[in-house]
Amino acid sequence: xxxxxxxxxxxxxxxxxxxRPAVNDISLCLMQGEILGLLGxxxxxxxxxxxxxxxxLRPDGGTxxxxxxxxxxxxxxVRQMIGLVPQELxxxxxxxxxxxxxxxxxxxGLSGSRLQERLTACCGxxxxxxxxxxxxxxxxxxMKRRANxxxxxxxEPVLLFLDEPTVGVDAQSxxxxxxxxxxxxxxxxxxLYTTHYMEEVHHLCQRVVIIDEGRIVAQGAVAELxxxxxxxxxxxxxxxxxxKALRD
Amino acid sequence: xxxxxAAFVRDLHLLRRxxxxxxxxxxxxVALVLIVCLVQDNVLKSSGGGSVALVMLDEDGGLVSELLxxxxxxxxxxxxxxxxxxAGQNMEAIEGLVTAGRYQVGLYLPEQLSETLxxxxxxxxxxxxxxxQPPAEHVLRLGYAFDPAVQGGLQAGFRGLLEQVSANASxxxxxxxxxxxxxxxxxxxxxxxLGDFYVRALADAPFDLPASDSLMPLLEAHPIRARKAFxxxxxxxxxxxxxxxxxxxxxxxxxxxxxxxxxxxGVSRRLVxxxxxxxxxxxxxxxxxxxxxxxxxxxxxxxxxxVLPRFGTDLxxxxxxxxxxxxxxxxxxxxxxxxxxxxxAWSRTQQQATLTAAVTIVIAxxxxxxxxxxxxxxAFMQPISLVSPLGWGLEAFQKLLLRGEPLAAAWxxxxxxxxxxxxxxxxAKKNLQRWSR
Numbered sequence: 001x002x003x004x005x006x007x008x009x010x011x012x013x014x015x016x017x018x019x020r021p022a023v024n025d026i027s028l029c030l031m032q033g034e035i036l037g038l039l040g041x042x043x044x045x046x047x048x049x050x051x052x053x054x055x056x057l058r059p060d061g062g063t064x065x066x067x068x069x070x071x072x073x074x075x076x077x078v079r080q081m082i083g084l085v086p087q088e089l090x091x092x093x094x095x096x097x098x099x100x101x102x103x104x105x106x107x108x109g110l111s112g113s114r115l116q117e118r119l120t121a122c123c124g125x126x127x128x129x130x131x132x133x134x135x136x137x138x139x140x141x142x143m144k145r146r147a148n149x150x151x152x153x154x155x156e157p158v159l160l161f162l163d164e165p166t167v168g169v170d171a172q173s174x175x176x177x178x179x180x181x182x183x184x185x186x187x188x189x190x191x192l193y194t195t196h197y198m199e200e201v202h203h204l205c206q207r208v209v210i211i212d213e214g215r216i217v218a219q220g221a222v223a224e225l226x227x228x229x230x231x232x233x234x235x236x237x238x239x240x241x242x243x244k245a246l247r248d
Numbered sequence: 249x250x251x252x253x254a255a256f257v258r259d260l261h262l263l264r265r266x267x268x269x270x271x272x273x274x275x276x277x278v279a280l281v282l283i284v285c286l287v288q289d290n291v292l293k294s295s296g297g298g299s300v301a302l303v304m305l306d307e308d309g310g311l312v313s314e315l316l317x318x319x320x321x322x323x324x325x326x327x328x329x330x331x332x333x334x335a336g337q338n339m340e341a342i343e344g345l346v347t348a349g350r351y352q353v354g355l356y357l358p359e360q361l362s363e364t365l366x367x368x369x370x371x372x373x374x375x376x377x378x379x380x381q382p383p384a385e386h387v388l389r390l391g392y393a394f395d396p397a398v399q400g401g402l403q404a405g406f407r408g409l410l411e412q413v414s415a416n417a418s419x420x421x422x423x424x425x426x427x428x429x430x431x432x433x434x435x436x437x438x439x440x441x442l443g444d445f446y447v448r449a450l451a452d453a454p455f456d457l458p459a460s461d462s463l464m465p466l467l468e469a470h471p472i473r474a475r476k477a478f479x480x481x482x483x484x485x486x487x488x489x490x491x492x493x494x495x496x497x498x499x500x501x502x503x504x505x506x507x508x509x510x511x512x513x514g515v516s517r518r519l520v521x522x523x524x525x526x527x528x529x530x531x532x533x534x535x536x537x538x539x540x541x542x543x544x545x546x547x548x549x550x551x552x553x554x555v556l557p558r559f560g561t562d563l564x565x566x567x568x569x570x571x572x573x574x575x576x577x578x579x580x581x582x583x584x585x586x587x588x589x590x591x592x593a594w595s596r597t598q599q600q601a602t603l604t605a606a607v608t609i610v611i612a613x614x615x616x617x618x619x620x621x622x623x624x625x626x627a628f629m630q631p632i633s634l635v636s637p638l639g640w641g642l643e644a645f646q647k648l649l650l651r652g653e654p655l656a657a658a659w660x661x662x663x664x665x666x667x668x669x670x671x672x673x674x675x676a677k678k679n680l681q682r683w684s685r
Contacts, residue, residue: 054521079523088514092258094265099258106254107522135265151518
């Protein structure tokens with residue numbers, strides 16, 4: 001880890017009609033080559049936080065910097081630096097994987113041989129070269145998830161937002177995806193990883209941020225947090241911080 | 249520019265894969281033009297604009313029959329079937345055929361109609377010339393019947409034609425009677441007033457009033473054709489542009505559906521995060537569907553030019569306005585695409601967008617005179633029709649094709665269409681940002 005990629009300070013967001021802020025005074029930092037886990041129950045404010053971090057949502061207070069640039073005032077250059085692997089497939093099902101990636105690559109200013117090069121590299125890394133010309137809706141569940149990852153890293157972002165990228169995926173595909181993510185981390189990519197699967201965070205993330213009711217309730221290296229709270233498992237720690245009451 | 253091109257290519261691929269949707273985009277307007285043109289062609293026929301089936305029992309064969317057949321032939325509106333006079337053929341038979349709907353009009357000329365008319369005219373003229381009261385003759389009658397489904401316009405027109413023939417026939421026989429009576433009347437008058445000398449002179453050179461059938465009509469009605477480009481409105485001339493506009497506005501459905509699919513599939517989130525201008529992405533989509541609209545119109549022109557005439561309709565004529573017609577179509581397509589993008593951006597579900605689009609287009613088509621001409625609507629509805637974008641497109645076409653005006657004359661309609669498209673586009677762009685949250 002060398003330099004901070006993502007720096008958020010005092011993020012605040014209120015929605016009309018709600019008595020408490022959706023996000024209240026969230027500050028976090030993500031370093032180059034780090035995978036930071038973002039955990040929290042449903043309705044805790046994870047999506048709002050990611051939306052503000054990626055510049056999709058204007059915060060009511062606080063600042064976000066990516067690679068030293070303020071997100072809202074340098075929206076265009078910041079967007080070039082970030083990638084997204086959303087929970088949904090987020091690709092056109094009727095188009096082939098190649099057509100999807102060519103389209104997305106062009107949106108990021110790639111063209112010609114450079115685009116072909118990146119397309120081959122991303123699909124090679126995710127093991128999708130053989131299905132490049134197949135419509136996305138004909139790919140298996142695991143292939144779709146990997147295609148989603150390939151689309152997120154096509155333009156070589158420095159920061160990747162992963163929003164529950166392994167939902168509904170079998171163990172084999174999940175392990176393959178983890179391997180890809182570790183490989184990307186080694187290449188220096190920073191990642192913000194949200195999930196409800198605690199063992200994923202345990203295996204992948206160096207640090208975690210746990211939020212509840214719009215506030216950070218714990219932040220730090222997984223091992224340190226477990227030790228501080230006297231817990232054996234991350235799930236135990238998580239439940240002790242956020243409670244066992246059912247959420248939205 | 250790269251993003252715009254990327255979005256254009258992407259949408260071409262999406263359309264290519266959605267063969268069902270693409271087929272609807274092209275087949276639906278073609279089916280509409282075909283069916284509506286043929287149906288309305290028939291309606292025009294039954295309202296006097298084409299060939300109406302007429303059954304005729306002519307037991308007369310004289311002057312009235314001759315005048316009537318000439319008038320029917322000249323009108324060009326009737327397809328005449330003549331029944332042979334004989335057993336079982338009478339006025340009731342004609343009425344039965346018409347009431348059964350086999351013919352729209354029935355006509356019965358009774359036996360010796362013309363002879364009786366000529367005889368009565370002679371008696372009448374003799375009486376009048378002798379200063380006597382004409383005897384109260386029985387009024388002769390031509391029998392006619394209408395299919396109850398025939399429109400009032402045709403009924404009124406046909407009754408007018410019969411009255412004209414009756415008046416002509418009466419005038420002819422009265423003139424003939426006068427021609428017969430006048431020389432004797434003159435001789436009698438001269439002998440009474442001037443004496444035998446003139447009577448003898450007349451006997452040597454009898455007064456003869458030459459009869460002639462070659463009298464030309466002194467007055468006739470004539471259609472005013474101020475412009476060379478004047479074309480009689482036909483179902484094809486009205487429906488090809490009208491239903492092309494209707495079909496083009498159905499682009500709203502796939503345009504809004506694509507946006508909503510992008511939202512439900514999570515693609516919109518990826519798009520909003522990309523360093524691409526939302527306006528460029530929308531313009532790319534707009535370009536694709538403008539191209540589709542142009543192809544749709546080419547297909548519709550082909551139908552009007554090559555397919556419909558095979559079913560007996562008139563040939564669609566662009567009258568040298570083809571480039572101008574494409575300009576109108578592009579303006580209409582811009583409004584349609586803009587509305588589709590706005591609907592896609594505002595709607596929460598695809599069902600909501602589909603229903604809104606279908607209902608809005610059908611209402612706008614009805615208001616805009618696509619289905620029924622605006623002048624036939626109730627007076628209070630006619631001003632409302634001015635707000636229909638489909639009506640603007642149709643009005644622009646009618647200025648070109650029916651009134652022979654140049655494209656510049658349609659600038660208010662074209663401006664309205666383009667403005668609608670651009671306003672919708674900008675509102676859609678404003679709404680795009682909220683998708684990702």
